Amino acid sequence: MSQKSSDNGASLSQNGTSAYTFTKEQLAEIEVLKTKYPEVQAVTLPVLWMAQDTFGHVDPEVQRLVAYTLDLPESHVHGVAEFYTQYFKTPKGKHVLDVCTCLSCHLCGGMDTLGYLENKLGIKAGETTPDGQFTLQEAECLGACGYAPMMQITNDVYVNHLTPEKVDQVLDQLASGDTPDFESIPMPLVSTTSNNEAAGGSDE
Structure with a gap:
């Protein structure tokens, strides 16, 4: 494989065919990123994100560009791209639906939610709809066990307490170009005073 750069940015070519390209603006941003880390290896993560945002995935050829x-x-x-499941190693649909089926979600209907989505979209987990709109994936724990069943949309929005009706609403929103609101996960507030009292101590 030959390598080349152009006036418009950095790119690779293979057998004379132009492949993926970073723009001059992106290359300038990468140079700024390099100044924020002691070693260039640390810049791999944000540049892979940049590549995925640009190309929709980081397949082996995109990895070579990075x-x-x-x-x-x-x-x-x-190695970095393979370690993190949030990096898409193959092209995905416009909307990637990660349905958690880990223990808590499984016990609360995560597999039922996954099955409902498979029937609704006409695909199996790991597949993409023919129109390229939706990719359905089975995910490990997404850290929202108290809000099961739940799913994450394209490495971003969390949608919790899923029901068939709520799934239908989410799909309709995405199909119309809207993004559902991120359903935050409030953390419990722990009182230092209560903890001390429970331990037989005091704040004084």
Whole structure:
């Protein structure tokens, strides 16, 4: 594989065919990122995110572009991309639905939610709808056990306490171009005074 750069940015070519390209503006942003970390290896994560936001995935050829741009071994970039499930190693649909089926969600109907989505979209987990709108995935714990069953939409929005009716509403919103509101997960407030009293102590 040959490497090349152009006046418009950095790109790779393979067998004479132009592949993926970072723009001059993106390259300038990458140079700024490099100044924020002691080692260039640390810039791999944000540059992979930049690549995924730009190309929709970080398949092996995109990983090679990142390695070339950062002057890092391809094996390093590949290892980082493979470690994190949030990086899409193959092209996905416009909306990626990660349905949690870990223990808490499983006990609260996570598998039922996944099955409902499979029937509704006409695909199985790991597949993408023919129109390219939705990719359905089974996910491990997303840290919202008290709000099961739940799913995450394209590495961003959390939707909790899912029911068939709520799933239908979410799909309709996404299909119309709207994004559901992020349903935050409030953390319990722990009183220091209460803890001390429970331990037989005092605040004084």
